[in-house]
Amino acid sequence: MKKISCIIVEDEIPAAEELKYILSEYEFLNVCAIAHDGENGFNIIKSQNPAVVFLDINMPIKNGIDLATDIKEFNSDIEIVFVTAYEEHALEAFEVAALDYILKPYDEKRIKNTINRIYNKLAKDPNTEITKTINKIINKLDNTQNAIQKIPCEYHGKIILIPLEDIFYCYTENEKIYVKTYNNKYFTNYTMNRLQKKSKFFRAHRSYLVNLDNIKELYSWFNGTYKLVMNDMETSEVPISRNNVKKLKEILGI
Template identity: 25%
Template structure:
């Protein structure tokens, strides 16, 4: 049984992409100039402001409004981590992306709920991914919570020796690997040092449900479910996952309740 499409996907022109006004912060002039230049080349970035220190960044923020901050971590005086902690107390803090040569601060970044963690030397495609995440966060705020939002939890993952922050909203399903869990997105997967049971407890309120002792899935990413000869499966991101008998009824009830309001409103 296929589930109805999400609201807003049944026709009409796609919304115009968000044009961002961003602030780049780095105490090293060559690195700052390069970051400003790279950000300025991105089609979703309309204007790039710059600051050579954390203190200068605060002065800019008191005078002008920005949509996001691309911030070095290790700076004399007010460090990037210090500045991020100050920004966390703002009533409407702009999303923060750390741009740094030091990957050991990824856990601190995770605790500060920054949008992304980009390692130097910065690659165009990696910076483009960070801009995409920022745009999602900004659009989510403007739409009152649609898409990725400022309270969308992130988790530190590693890919090719690079630490990064993965928003929970990107995760489609999770697979148990002993004391580890593998997070699956639309295009990649990441192994994290956390048991599936812990994620199931922590992410339950965010729409993740246990369908099997080995699988945790995001309700919003279930495309269809199938029942044949007493065997129930769901399709998530093109993958067919087994639903255990003990979880079948609860999952079916959740999916039916999720589909009913849309069915009534669909005409």
């Protein structure tokens, strides 16, 4: 089994060494580096591109929340596990799509639960025949110069190529990516970042990409956010994060 690469970013040296020791008990994990501040940590992460980063929040130079945002912008597939002594940052951790949030002092049983989540998500062999086939199609499409016109998806054991114009939105649910058409949804191996680059869909929210050609209406929701109402069978509603409202209004000319 290929080991899962991990990096620890923790400004307290004893805490970093303790966490490294705990993680070393799991043979499928490989702690390949430790950084003691956010800036150095980000440089290491960019050079090594690990699968998982265990990240403190209160650190010098760059705090953990800001670093997590930078990590997700660099590579959204990197899993973030916060390790902190403070409960009050849990909502912020959720907003940057952290895999887990562990409180200090370390509880080995609690960490074991986190490691199980990492194992289930990253270490189990995903290479079913249909997944292999979809990945081959994706890689072939990625190597073409022209923007793709269809997204390969899985549906009831079959591979279906969904035309971009038939897609209303793409979204994340239970750590999987789905493509929503007028009356159905399909699983895809594309990440949200890859879908955005290939389709040019609008990033309404961290968890949603929207085909603006298939919007029915939008309305003000709360605290500066909006919701899009899609023109699909269910008239689905898609949230727009506050940071993206201005950008959408500029695109729509409103």
